[in-house]
Amino acid sequence: MGLMDQVELPKPVKYVFNWGRKYSLWCFNFGLACCAIEFIAASTSRHDFIRHGVIPFAHGPRQADLLVVSGTLTDKMAPAVKRLYDEMPEPKYVISFGSCSNCGGPYWDSYSVTKGVDQIIPVDVYVPGCPPRPEALLDGIMKLQDRIQGESLKDRIAAVRRDPANIGAEAGMALDAQSLHTAAPAELGSGG
Amino acid sequence: MSVLARRDRALTPEETEALLRDRLGDGIIGSTLAHRMFTVHVAPSAWVDTFTRCRDEPLLDFDLFDTLHGVDAREDGFDVVAILYSTSTGNRLCLRTRCEGGRDTPVCPSLNDVYRGANWMERETWDMFGIEFPGHPALEPRILTVENFEGWPLRKDFHLASRVAKPWPGVKEPAELDEDGNVIERVPGIGDAPGPYVLDEAMAAQAIALRQVSAAIDAAAGNEAAVASAEPTVSDATMPEASAPASGTAASTDPAAAADAARTADEQRRAQAEARARKAAERAADETPEEQA
Amino acid sequence: MSDLDVREQLLQGTAPGEGLAIELVGDGDLVTADMSLSIGPAHPATHGVFRVVFEMDGERILRAKPVIGYMHRGFEKLAEYRDYRQIMALVNRHDWLSGFSNELGVALAVEQMLEMEVPERAQWIRMLMAEWNRILNHLMFIGSFALELGAITPMFYAFREREDIQHLMESATGGRLHFTYNQVGGVKIDLPRGFLAESARVSKLTRSRMPDYDDLVLGNEIFRGRTVDIGPLPTDVALSLGVTGPALHATGLAEDSRVTEPYLKYGDIDVEVPVGRNGDAYDRFAVLLGRIRVSLDIIDQIHDHMTSGPVNQKLPKMVKAPEGATYVRTENPLGQLGYWLESDGGRTPWRLKMRTPSFSNVQAIPYLVQGQLLPDAISILGSVFFVVGDIDR
């Protein structure tokens, strides 16, 4: 990171840097439940998000840029997710994949389910569905990429420093109004 | 390929019961055959012996330990049900016993020495119902729920916090509507789900209990400051305000009081979750950093 | 202490603190401590959030302690708050690879309590979908097991087939993973036109691609080297632990409720049960591959038997099971899935216990990995097929 969090980079450099981050989203799949299967489906032949530069080769959090939380987050698991997120190097992005990680989903009234992953880590893009179709994940990824292309790394890191819990909303302020809506449902998933 | 090798020699339910009665005498209380399932009721004192017999009698030969679980038996306490299956005769046998100790201290002898599969099943039953299994090597820590979980979730007097804190806003509540879709008015007892519209006494009691529990946890954690700051740090945007009951539905209760109770319960639940997360973080910090990679 | 004693202790006490205290070994300047290595809860090898703590001497595992519950979502409690219609949409999610088979068990249990006759066509449709679902599940494990051994490609091949089958099932049910196609008294809607022809086509296609897995995985020299005689499981231990499904068949015992306690119309058709030799990782995998072929055979037979007629029963506005209890066991892809349904005559179950295959199968892991090398333990973890949601519910 170095100086990047202190100085606003000149526009061409910023463009190239954002372009690099946009197309190199090494992805750590926090596969928790059903949605993890659809995540794998999205990485295989028919959908193949590697086309978009989302590389699912990050075996650990240290190499990851994108954390996809797919599935039900339980109270027992929550500290591990938080810790994993903390282990990731900045700048990092989070996609909440599926109803359970968005809000608790079908287990909204369970005694052991955390009501959404955004209670413990900031989320950039929510993909709804139970589970969402792989196409919905692709759409969510493209929305995230649009957002990365338009963002300022300095502002993002400043936002993280200021309020780690609320990064999604803060970072959105630096963006155009269009990409602000990435926090809204990306696409209707399968009702299955 | 021993499967069903001896299906022609499989005992009928009557013969099975007769054989068990012959071996165990008064330990066998009775039997029922309903919904295509044959259940033998066993006294707790004969519980382990019955399983040993079922396993070792050549005529019975129940080798597959299928399942073991608890059932809430209302005021009588708790039942423990186990199901055995014989791969050679194709017979299935359900054995059921009522725990000693009522609802307060339910106790059932452990089958761990008879069937290995009983180990985790009993741990789970303890986790869900709080039934003690003397003879089990280690019921703790809780196998499914989070380690410092309070209460026994599958007991009928354990109400779901979300249902207590956030009444279900829709009109379709299966547990509380009669066949014409009208709200059933009744005094809540063991086994009744808390209704969506009426925050009844049971829930108020639970809210108080939750408050006490979280206070105890906070005291144990010795971190009052965190409790004080718990409210603002939880992002309000992500957690909708404790909703007031839907207007015009709760005729029997004062809406303001209900909303208060709901809010209190909600806060308590949050505080509890915070304390839990803090404890978990402390635990995690004790471990070496690579362990959860 | 002999190996056997250690194993015995392990089976008795899998609680933490038990037998996991670090011991110092050796004397003089060469005193060493055993290392404890925590695999999970988010480790690549555990395909889900399952955790095992290994106590290791070098790369050899002395003891293992599984820690579960990371995916405990309280199904059994939630089922007590939902009516039988809503439960259908809930239960198919605990084993997320076999949604249809999960719903089937609940539907059968309620029907058994109501003593309800299900139309014949509905039964055939249920069997057809259950077998397709079984293939879906097994394909996933073929991919993931190979992935755990370091081969990445079988996963992509498996998903090629899975996408075809999911597309087929989606055309009838509307879901890719969770179908919610069963209902008490039959299935939701009839099959779409041309479904059977499409099903036959996919069946033929899948069958024609099965040799790929024989070549790529089963016949692979390195794969054999990594799995043959790794983690053998004796039949009696397996039964005592309650291990069922492919893991039990691999030990040589063909206990399959489709054969021994036929439900639906399984009694009317031939069901083979592929069995293994000594229950090692290789056998478990071979049984899994064999079961796909058997399922394809069953599907072809179902196509021939399919009848016409209604697919469900007219139900009252609110289904209520009569008072009492029942137990229904079906052959889920991973083993025997049992539903204990106890009702007090109300709209919601009084108690719905899920006896899930993974919960029992995973109990065998400490027994299997003890004394093995770390890579072999990974091979064993992959071959005791489990779904974390199915363990924790």
Add this chain to the structure above:
Amino acid sequence: MTTVIAPVATLLPVFAPAESLLDTGGTVVSLLLKIAFITVMFLVVPLVGGYLEHKGMARLQNRRGPVEAGPAGSLQLVADGIKFIQKEDIIPGAADRKVFAMAPAIGLVATLLSFAVIPLAPGLFALDLELGLFYVLAISSVGVLGIMMAGWASANKFSLIGGLRAAAQLIAYELPLILVAVAVALQAGTLSLVGIVEAQQSSELFGTGISMWYVFPQALGFGIFFLAALAELSRPPFDMPIGDSELVFGYITEYSGIKFAMFLLTEYAGMILMSGLTVVLFLGGWQPLPGLDLPDGALGVLLGAGVTLGKIMLLVFVMIWVRVAYPRLREDQLQRISWTVLVPLSLVNLAVVAVGKVVAG
């Protein structure tokens, strides 16, 4: 290094070192040219290899691979590089900071230095050491030191096991690798890599006049060398040091940002290096076909570079193919294969070559 090499070199039968094209002009110019040559070999060619891996793997798995970043996804690895320099560089609190920071550089420098002696075309190389083969083998084993340092310094159990496995692998595979290389040197009569390529151009199959590369008489040696190279690079099926399903990411587990990128670059550069070495030792270097010589002049140099790089990419593709097709071996299986199969076979290979050399005169 030279202080060690020079006295030894005087004892050996010496081919006159070939003249490098890059030596034209003044000292500074030729130095810059050489640096440029090595940098291109180290920074650009591995990217092509990496792109080939992305696309090749994708094609073998019914996928398309990266398509969005740049034309047909060709800039995927560039995007990765740009991203990695922006990433936060995390050093774990428990890590041995100095060693942790040094470790990626050691592997990188070792590979970088090795490229100095790999000839691409007649005259297209930075340096023709009389002891080129010795130099490459010696320096490429240093890379494993970086891996061991990374494994130790990360203060992570997975990393430590990975580092230890890498060390065990090195010992097991260095021996067959060197024994086979010795056989080649024996047949060629030189240790200079340029000399070995030239010797292959003029070598004949048992004096019959049929031209051949060393891959024909030493097919066994070729196989052993390629296997051992895979193991030395920790490529699948010998990727136990990073075996992701067991050790998360092995010795790299704790590395992030630019340091991780260095490991990645080292891995791809290592693939190019080992493939290049195999091409030089067994596949006739820049010669398009056995017995077919390149035209003289600039065209020959360009064509020769193309041929060498083409052969290198072919071998890289084989490595990718192996990765796609095979599961991972177990550490003890690897050791067993090495000590009970490869070492004896490479000795047999050496003996056969020695006898052949004597008989053929």
